Amino acid sequence: MPHARHIHNLGHMETQNAIDSFAALSQQTRLDAFRLLIRHEPTGLAAGEIARRLAVPHNTMSAHLAVLARAGLIASQRRSRSIIYRANLAEMGELIGFLVSDCCAGHPEVCDRLTLPMGACGPTKQRRGDNS
Template identity: 50%
Template sequence: MEITDAVTRLSALAHEGRLAVFRMLVQTGPDGIAAGEIARRLGVPPSSLSANLTVLSHAGLIAARREGRSIVYTAGYDEMTRLLGYLLDDCCGGSPEICRPLAEKFAQAACCAHDTASA
């Protein structure tokens, strides 16, 4: 990943509303969630949500698809993984104890993903 791509993605997430949307989409899973439901759950006006979804989409962090009259949004897990990988490429600097808590967090997330896939 190029630094400009990382900055674009991090900038998109550096907003309370956009981060809330992205986290909701990550938690929702690959089936996604309709825009109206996102607005309802987060208690935000559709115009604010639309602006936030546009920024996240342009950053490559989310995708949209039409289902009937609804637009369903999903997290861009591949791009999220690439961004996290970019941030961790040089982690630890030869001191693995620095990244141990982070590695444990990733192990928990991997466990959850495995449990979801097998259900």
């Protein structure tokens, strides 16, 4: 993912940014880490805790987190001796917006089924790698 993050002034994601984001998410551990971070918004998780929950060696997890960060999907912040990672929900929104920006050729009523079900953000059954 050597490409720099460039977002249009109007808030629209460029094709290369979307490709970078999808490439970052196209690996199982990175996808699991991103989904884990989404479940732990807004507080985030320490890098070591992410590695522990996903049963991935710390150095391997660091490499995966770096890929997600370069794609703009996560952000990190030092808190004491830990680095806390959080999902970048704004970037995820841009990615989803990119996918549906041309939806239904100007007939948004056809795209109604793309809206999230009411319970999509509610409690779900425990997922693989989330031991919280």
